Amino acid sequence: MDRFGFVIHPFVAKTSRSVAGCRESFDDIISRSGGEFMPKARLPYTLCSFERVRSREGLAISGVCAAVPLMPIEFDSLDREVALGFVEQAITLLAKKGARIVGLGGFTSIAADEGTALSKKLGVPLTSGNTLTAALALEGIYRAVYELDMSLLNATAAIVGATGDIGSACARALSKNVKKLNIAARNDKRLESLALELRRGKAAVETFRYAKDAIHGADIVISAASALNTVINPVHLKPGAIVCDVALPANIGRELARARDDILVFDGGLAEIHHPEDVRNGRFGASVHSNSVFGCLAETMALTFEGRFEPYSAGRGRITEEKMAQIKAIAKKHGIMLADFSCGEKRFTAADIKRIRENALKARNECYYVDSR
Ligand SMILES: NC(=O)c1ccc[n+]([C@@H]2O[C@H](COP(=O)([O-])OP(=O)(O)OC[C@H]3O[C@@H](n4cnc5c(N)ncnc54)[C@H](OP(=O)(O)O)[C@@H]3O)[C@@H](O)[C@H]2O)c1
Incomplete structure (x- = not known):
């Protein structure tokens, strides 16, 4: 059975115990090391494994996940070579356990500059999973536009973190x-x-330094900034807006976002696999109540089902629309599809979407939008 590997890290100290159901949580490791929050006291370790993940085609693969015990703030503040060293150790661990391809989750791909050099150095195909993640983010937007009776052609869209790997892929597609x-x-x-x-595309393009200025007046927002804290305050969103937040950690606070009943804010880049019960012990922070997995993990699985052990998403800014269509087709063949809309712990029902649509239409018509910048 072909085996994939996946590298992940915690976003909050308790992530792994509360959600992933692993044998040892990061806070245990920290307390064992005398509460000393020093990376050198921690090492990458095997978080969990999936013995049999089945595709719609009836194929089965296995997987193993390694955790890099660094928080986003540590990835950001540690010397780049130190952070990279952690990721390298995790990949080596997974390769020893038989992984034929390794997906890099969260900040591990950003630290590894989306995998290109490390893939060559270690001789292991690495993928950031960003191609499927961007494709799912866009598909989510197109579905939301339809559900909320919005016109894409007349819309103003904003991309936060637009120069990033995921953000630039979404910007290129939406500009048309x-x-x-x-x-x-x-x-x-x-x-x-x-x-x-x-600017070679159809849309008029304007640049912004701050997220709050970019989202002002936007009907659609895709947020993919690798920021440590939230960068979007829901009060600045246009009535009836649709927001797809791909970022981990989130760019927009979920509780705050849900307080507004006229906007649809959803977790972007999430996929549902054909047999979600096959990975139930390792959803790494995706909603406990949903069947979803992160797009980066979903891409790694899709490539393994397909026997394509290659650095599919490597390097920054190289995601093309052709590659997004291709990985989506591969994923679909194996039963990996866009997940239902969710926002943190909340999974939206058809009734929720209907209510948001009605509120959004009302809010857009009333035009009570106040410039709160
Ligand atoms: N949902 C999923 O399945 C999934 C999968 C993969 C990745 N992700 C997440 O998606 C996000 C983007 O990943 P990526 O690989 O595209 O990252 P990336 O290539 O490093 O791009 C990050 C973008 O964010 C901007 N940025 C960074 N810090 C910022 C800040 N404090 N405020 C505003 N903008 C900031 C960067 O530009 P400047 O530095 O010029 O501001 C850049 O445009 C990350 O949060 C990652 O964890 C999610």
């Missing part, structure tokens, strides 16, 4: 379909260079 595209990121040079490229 929407009326106006607001793109936001902090590095001006990279942002202007992306804007230049996007």
Whole structure:
């Protein structure tokens, strides 16, 4: 049976115990090391394994997941080589356990510069999973636009974290379909260079440094900023807006977002696999009540089912629409599809969506939008 590996890290100290059901949680490890929150006291370790994951085609694969015991803030603040060393150790661990391809979850792919150099160095095909994640984010937006009776062609869309791997793929696709595209990121040079490229498309493109300015007046928002804290406050969102938050940790607070009943904020890039019970012990922070897995894990599984042990998503800014269509087709063949809409612990029912649609339509018509910048 072909085996995949997946590297993940905690987003909060209790993540692994409360959600993934693993044998040892990060807070246990920290308390064992005398409460000392030092990375050197911790090592990557096997978090959980999946003995038999079945596809719609009747194929079966197995998987093993390793945890890098670093929080997002540590990935951000540690010396790059130190963080990379952790990721390298985790990949080596998984390769020893028979993984033929390794997916890099969360900040592990960002630390490894989306995997290119490490893949060559270790001789293990690595994928960030960002191609399927971006494709699912876009599919979620198209479905939400339909569900909320919105016109894509007349819409203003905003991409937060637009120069990133996922953000730029979404920006390229949306620039062909929407009326106006607001793109936001902090590095001006990279942002202007992306804007230049996007202006060849249909949409009018405007650049922003701050998320709150970019989302002002936007009907659609895709948020994919690798920020440590939230960067979008729901009060700044246009009435009736649709927000797909792909980022981990989240770019928009889920509790706050759910307080507004006229907007649809959903966790982006999530997939549902054909037999969700096969991975029930390892959903790593996806909603406990949903059957979803992260797009990066879903891509790794899809490639393993297909026998494509290759660095499918490697490097930044290389995701094309052709590759998104291809990985979606591979995933679909094996029963991996866009997950139902959820927002944190909340999984939306058809009745929830109907209620949000009615509130959104009412709010858009009333035009009570107040400029709160
Ligand atoms: N849901 C899933 O299944 C899934 C799968 C993979 C990845 N992800 C998550 O998706 C996000 C993006 O991943 P990626 O690989 O595309 O990352 P990336 O290539 O490193 O891009 C990150 C983007 O965010 C911007 N950014 C970084 N820090 C920011 C801040 N504090 N405020 C505003 N913008 C900021 C960056 O530009 P500047 O530095 O110029 O601001 C860049 O545009 C991450 O949070 C990652 O964990 C989710």
